Structure formats: structure tokens, C-alpha cells
Amino acid sequence: MRILQIQAHRVQEHAALAPLLATPGAMDGFLWLSVTRDELQAELPALQGALQALCGTALVDLHVSDLLNDQLPSHCDYTSRYDVLVMRRLAAGTPAGALPDAALRHGPPALRRIDTRPVGFAVFDQVLLSVHPPDGSMREAMAARLLAAASAPAAEPALDVRATSARLPTSPADLMLRIVNQIVDGYLALRRDLTRQLDHWQAELIDPKTRFSNWSALMHSRQALHHLDEICEDQRAAMQDWIDAMETLPPPATPEAARERELLLVRSRDLLEHIQRVVHHVRRLEQNAETAVQLHFSVQSHRTNDIMRVLTVLTAVFLPLNLIAGIFGMNFEFVPLIHKADGFWIAMALMAVIALALVLLFWRKRYLARTAR
Numbered sequence: 001m002r003i004l005q006i007q008a009h010r011v012q013e014h015a016a017l018a019p020l021l022a023t024p025g026a027m028d029g030f031l032w033l034s035v036t037r038d039e040l041q042a043e044l045p046a047l048q049g050a051l052q053a054l055c056g057t058a059l060v061d062l063h064v065s066d067l068l069n070d071q072l073p074s075h076c077d078y079t080s081r082y083d084v085l086v087m088r089r090l091a092a093g094t095p096a097g098a099l100p101d102a103a104l105r106h107g108p109p110a111l112r113r114i115d116t117r118p119v120g121f122a123v124f125d126q127v128l129l130s131v132h133p134p135d136g137s138m139r140e141a142m143a144a145r146l147l148a149a150a151s152a153p154a155a156e157p158a159l160d161v162r163a164t165s166a167r168l169p170t171s172p173a174d175l176m177l178r179i180v181n182q183i184v185d186g187y188l189a190l191r192r193d194l195t196r197q198l199d200h201w202q203a204e205l206i207d208p209k210t211r212f213s214n215w216s217a218l219m220h221s222r223q224a225l226h227h228l229d230e231i232c233e234d235q236r237a238a239m240q241d242w243i244d245a246m247e248t249l250p251p252p253a254t255p256e257a258a259r260e261r262e263l264l265l266v267r268s269r270d271l272l273e274h275i276q277r278v279v280h281h282v283r284r285l286e287q288n289a290e291t292a293v294q295l296h297f298s299v300q301s302h303r304t305n306d307i308m309r310v311l312t313v314l315t316a317v318f319l320p321l322n323l324i325a326g327i328f329g330m331n332f333e334f335v336p337l338i339h340k341a342d343g344f345w346i347a348m349a350l351m352a353v354i355a356l357a358l359v360l361l362f363w364r365k366r367y368l369a370r371t372a373r
Helices: 018-022 037-042 044-055 061-068 137-151 172-185 188-206 215-247 255-328 343-364
Strands: 002-006 011-014 030-036 075-078 083-088 118-123 127-132
Touching: 002 137, 011 137, 018 044, 030 037, 030 044, 030 172, 037 044, 037 061, 037 127, 044 127, 061 083, 061 118, 075 215, 083 172, 083 215, 118 172, 127 137, 127 172, 137 172, 172 255, 188 255, 215 255, 255 343
Parallel strands: 030 127
Antiparallel strands: 002 011, 002 030, 075 083, 083 118, 118 127
16 A cells, blocks of 8 residues: 655655554645555455544445446446545556456457556545555556656746646545546557557458458457447546536635636546547447448459459350350251361351450450459
8 A cells, every 4th residue: 555645745655544643634735545456455444444534434335345346337426525436447458367358358469458447536535545456557657756746846936826736636636537547548558559450450351362261350359349438438427427526516615726626627527538539539440340341341242243244254255156056066967067178167267256256345345344453
């Protein structure tokens, strides 16, 4: 467990909660308690006692089970004392020993490497409790960023108060939105791999010289992209519920509090727009996969039509030749040219002239024209 006390211009990391619980009312700033699911399960009584001492309330048992569930979809819930937000992440690279999502397990390599385990948040007035997957890579990255921002040299006074919040978060909700933004932006690292994989399959499907046989992987990819769309849609719905819950709160008592809430709403709407862009891109990939399949069958149908057209023309060319051969093969004694020494060559010349004339006719009508590739 990592314990960070975030103040206006300083971030301090504590080794234990005991010193902070001694004088909870005199604590400056707010606390960020980041734990993994294993740590939450092992230290649940101590964490519940710390939240009771710091915030005057503990987590509801149902919310505890939600935070411990590593298959829970993204959603938002709230009580009168705290809010709960669960957001499934889209991180590149599933850690060793961790199984990928069942819907993504049989997809292409770019989808099999996606880690979709959820990250849970309990947002209090002075405490942010975040529950991460066992690897904890996201919390380590955010903690390092906060410590680096706090240790950076102080810049000149900002003319806009929004610039002061760009370095360090001002509230637990602000920090939670920054972590969620990191979760959503993690999809950007996957976009190039997914697009490259689907472009490769599209080129194979459209190329008439190749015989595409990897249909099982393509079908699994379509299913995985559809599941990815559902994950992103759950993220969007959870973020929209969070915004709706913030907008229904009573108006703040001071202008500073009103401005802080407005900044949180601006950041939340910006994050919602990022999620919508991710949803749009996932749906576009799914549509491209469907379009590639349709184009493949259209190309195959067009190629089949070309083959049938050539075979039909060849049949039409040889049909009169077969008729002439059938006539000369009749069992009659008196057949024209049958008893002449040069009758065979006359018949062959006649058949060649008829065949050449038909080929020229069909070529002029473009029945034998080569299709442009």
C-alpha cells in the first residue's frame, strides 16, 4: 500500500497510517491510499478503521465486494458520504500469470495483449482510495509523476488559477479523474497495433491472388472488437453517471468551491470526450473488419463471374465447330467434301475461319477483355 499526502505545493509519502490517524482533523491537503486487490483483502479491517477515523464513515460491504471483483464492468455508484467509480482499463501487455479477457483470448495478438482488469475508486472529501490490479503499474506511474511534479522548481506565479491545478491535483476527485484519464489514454498505445493487424487482413482479403484461410482468427477478432466496444461503452456510461451525480449536488457555498467544481466538470467532460473518441475508433475498426469481409466476397464473386464469362465465350466459340464436326460425322454415303482429297483441309479451314470470326466478335464486344486489377 502506498500512502501519499497531497498538499497545495507538496507531496509527501508516508510509510504508515498511524501518525495520520493520531490527529485526523489537523491533516493538511488530502490523502491518496492506493492498494492492490490482494492488499485490500488482507488489510481490509485496518483500512475500514482508517476511513472511519479520517472521513467519519467506512465502505459499505457491497462496495467492498465491487472493489475486490476483478471482472466487474465499469460503473458508478454513490452514497451521501462518498462516491465509487469502477473503470476497466485498456492497457497494453497482460502481465505474466494473468489470463486475458475470455472474449479477447482467441483474437489476434494485438487484442490478446490487452489487459482489461478494472481499477476501482472510492472518493471521499479528504481521501481517495484506489484499488488496482496486482501489478500496480498504473499507481506507480501516477505516484512517480506526482512526486516529480512536487519536486520540480517553482515557476513564476500563474495568471490563471487553472495553471496551478495542472501540476498537482487539488482534491481526491481531481486525482481520480487524472488516473481515469491515464486509463483511457492507455488505449492510444493499442490503436496502432490494432489498425496494422486489421489493415494486413484487409490487404489479404482484397488481393485476388491470395487465398485467405484464417477465417477463425478473423471471426474471433470481430467478436473481440465487439467486446472491446462494450467495455468502452461501459466506460462512457460510468463517466456520464459521474457527471450527472456531480451536477445534481447542491451549489457550493463559496466562489472558490464553485470554481473548483466547475474545473472538475470541465475535466470530466473532456475525459468523456476522450472515451467517446475511443468508442468511435473501436467501432470504426469493427466496421472495417466487416467491410473487408464483404469486399472479399465481392472480389471473389467478381472473379467467379470473369471465369464463367471466359468459359461461356469458349463454349460459344466451339459450339459451331462441334456442329460442323457432327454434320461430317453423319453416317451418310453422299456428304459434301467427304470424297474429295482436300475436303478435310477445306473443312478445317472453314472451322478455323468461323472460330477466328467468333473470337474477334467477342473481343470487339469486350466479352474477352481483361479486367483491370
